[in-house]
Amino acid sequence: MANAPENIRALQDDRVFEIVWSTDRTDRLPYKFLRGQCPCAGCVDEFTGIRTLDVNTVLDDIHPVNLSFTGNYALKILWSDTHDTGLYTWDRLEMLCRQYTAASE
Numbered sequence: 001m002a003n004a005p006e007n008i009r010a011l012q013d014d015r016v017f018e019i020v021w022s023t024d025r026t027d028r029l030p031y032k033f034l035r036g037q038c039p040c041a042g043c044v045d046e047f048t049g050i051r052t053l054d055v056n057t058v059l060d061d062i063h064p065v066n067l068s069f070t071g072n073y074a075l076k077i078l079w080s081d082t083h084d085t086g087l088y089t090w091d092r093l094e095m096l097c098r099q100y101t102a103a104s105e
Helices: 031-036 090-104
Strands: 007-011 016-022 025-030 064-070 074-079 087-089
Touching: 007 064, 016 031, 016 090, 025 031, 025 090, 031 074, 031 090, 074 090, 087 090
Parallel strands: none
Antiparallel strands: 007 016, 016 025, 064 074, 074 087
C-alpha cells in the first residue's frame, strides 16, 4: 500500500501534477493522462472493468479546477470538463506514475 504523497502541486504552465512521494522521488503526470485514467463508474464499466471513456475525447486543455482529499487515502479532482467523480487513491496514483514513467522511457 502506497504512503500518502508528501506534496501534490498542479503546475498550470506545464499542465502536469507534480507528486512528491519522498525526498528521493518526484513524479509528474500530465493532466490529460490523469483525466483519461479516471477510475469512476462513469469512465470504467463496473462489471467488466473496460474503460468506457474514449481518452481521445479528453480535451488537450483539460485542467484541474479544484483539488481535495478524501480521507487520508485519495485525491479528488474537479476537472475543467466538470467531471469530478473519480477518486485517485495513493495506490492508484503511484501505479499511474510508474506506468507513465515506463511508457515515457
